[in-house]
Amino acid sequence: MTGLANVQFWAFVGVVAGIFTIFSLGLQVQFGFAGLLNFGHVAFMAIGAYTMAILVVKTGLSLWIASLIAIAVSMGFGLLLGLPTLRLRADYLAITTIAFGEIVRYLALNEQELTGGPQGTINLEGAGAAARYNDEWLDFQRTVQGWLEVLLGDNATRDVTMLVIVWTVALVAIVLLQILVRSPWGRVLRSIREDEDAASALGKNVFSYRLQALALGAALGAVAGLFFAFQFSFFSPNDFEPLTTFFAYVIVILGGTAKNWGVPLGALIFGFIFAGTRFLDVWPLNTFDSAERAYLRLIIVGLILIGLMAFRPQGILGKREELVVE
């Protein structure tokens, strides 16, 4: 890989940024619009991906139906998580939701019969069987690739095709969310975020709206999980560590909390930081080997998070007057 000039490389970066855009939009709904400090968001991604893969491999269900069920199951878990926890104080909610995310990951890690265990979905049918779940997806992708070749010729590779599909879904999600946020529904959600007592004193069912936000975010998390699964053909519990949720927070805060268009912006910047630290060969980066660069990358991410909170908590697109996090 020669790096920056390579279209395929950037297509890959774009795909990952697109998946993170969808994932972080889910967090935007929960955290940005409803003010819910959900730190277990990665669990919804995991539940989406695993439910789909398990259904396809173990029951032979069509990938499309399995995907719809996976989204529904993830939303169900959102409700299940919300019912007992949504009345908690913000800091308790944060810690409880991390615990929820970790429980999901531990289950994926240790319930080998169901999930394939630590090696991941490749062991879904037992060790050595190399389970596959995304054949139907690859067929669909090839069809789309065929259409794209008409426009793009040889550039329409697998990654470019995926790039187009993921970002189409991401943009549709952004537009729909934008409509929702500007609707009376979104207005109620903002009032709750700011002062739940004021909102209930105006006749709004605070609990119900929070639950809706959690479930909607869970659905978006599951969609991101599905694309993650489609893109990488197999995945393992390690892909769903709490770190992934933190990345989503960085993206949301970087772009601007409560700003839908901030999410793709944040995800792209985030993607470039990730790819740049991996592939750029300039000083001082060239003094580090690839493992060290991975650490360096996370140090930079951590510093960005700290710097943002200190100097620009409203993010790039946010307004100081509508600051969500003080």
Place this chain on the structure above:
Amino acid sequence: MSERDVILEVEDVHKSFGGLAAVAGATFDVERSSITALIGPNGAGKTTLFHVVSGFYKPDHGAVRLDGERIDGSPTHRIVRRGLVRTFQLTKALTRMSVLDNMLVAAPAQPGERMWRVFATPGAVKRREEEVHERALELLSLVGLERLADDYAAVLSGGQRKLLEFARALMTEPSLVMLDEPMAGVNPSLGVELLEHMRELQRERGTTFLLIEHDIDVVMTVSERVVVMSSGAVIADGPPDDVRRNEAVIDAYLGSPHAHEEVHEIAGESSS
């Protein structure tokens, strides 16, 4: 007691916190389309009683009835939908939203507050939005905030926030409005307008008002009935002139930190 049309009944309500009784057996009622004042020295339990009636606290004992039906224990938002709205002593303006949005969010029966209706019936959502928009501007101009409609509520002064909260409460199309010190910090001339508007709403729409107020002049001029609380219980209840001369009321105020001024005010001997 015949022919009294009662909208709100509070019956033997008790509420304590960690052994400390904030409300201890309060009983009174509020007549429909009246303006009733709830007064009493600091710590008498007025605000706690508001919290109980509006569903923020569940009473330990006793009953609250709105239009004859029990509402104690119901969640706040359901009570609001049944026509009882309240404001807060410490205002709760939504400062990161515009003044207009503060008003619009309070409007009831907006189909667009359901997620699916936003996409399924955008026409109905838009129509309702236009209706409430008009009403919101009307109410804002009434409290003198129409020029600030597009500003963030954060720019409002303390008195302006009181006014916004008053107007916002009216947006919920209530039959009973409970105001917790609506005049505190409000410019006196605006305060007079506010009172006039309360009377107007009372006449034209039959709206009922129950207000906690410390300014005795206001209480005595605007209210038809005064309920006096002390140490969590109702100690007097009647027309302003009767209450003014009630021994128990004067005693209760004598025990309070601002005893002197307030007793004078109550007795109408001297007022500012």
Place this chain on the structure above:
Amino acid sequence: MTELLQLVVNGLVTGSIIAIAAIGLSLVYGILKIVNFAHGDYLTLGAFVAFTVNVTWGFGMAGAALAAIVAVALVGFGLERGLWRPLRRRGSGLIGLFIVSIGLALVLRNVILLVWGARPRRYDVDVFQVYELGPIRLSQSQLVVIVVASTAITLVGLMLARTRLGKGMRALADNRQLAAATGIDADRITTYTWLLAAGLAGLGGVLQGLLQNAFTPSMGFTLLLPIFAAVILGGVGSAYGALVGGLVLGLVMEVSTWSALAGGIPSVYKPVVAFAVLIGVLVLRPQGVLGRARTV
């Protein structure tokens, strides 16, 4: 019965480390209103500093532990001056500081990875020495952990109960405004709180490293949620509560694997038990165990 006894002892060992870490986390949480998500990485840092002193430089474990305590306490102090204090002055709120602490956790853990690498490390100690006390078997590390941890906990307990500083800390954790009004020097107490919390975290890290035999830079993070669970179980800001919470949690985690309890849960799920306790406690008492109910 022997199995249960053994589990109880193991639980006390695990619990005492959680307790040591939880006391500091709870004081910082209560006094400074910082939900410090980097606390686990303070533990990790302690473990690795001790590794360098013990293995690379060849000093004994006692000296290594002391060096770890001092080093982490200094880092804790430095971060107070360089990070938390400026942020507090900028008026950052609870949630903002929480998010900052997540950034800090990322930075710390990856600096540790950059310096010490990802390989599992172990101290230069005898791992085969086992002591038998009646039916119970204790490894040398377990014994050391129990002795050191109980001594440290007693000392900290005495300090909090008897000294002016300790009383000031508890007063500040309970009610900042009230404490400030009574003339307590909040700045000085803040400094000592960080020194104590970070120092204890350093010690906890060394003990956990000893106990685990081999440890990696993710050690502290793995322990973080049980530590938070102990803090919440004991009531945020209460040092004694955190202590009890830690011990209870250690016991619950170990005893849950007891075969008499319907076969016991698989030991890989021990952390899950801690998370379940945490969620269960909060669901039953949403204001926290010792917290007060929300008022309008």
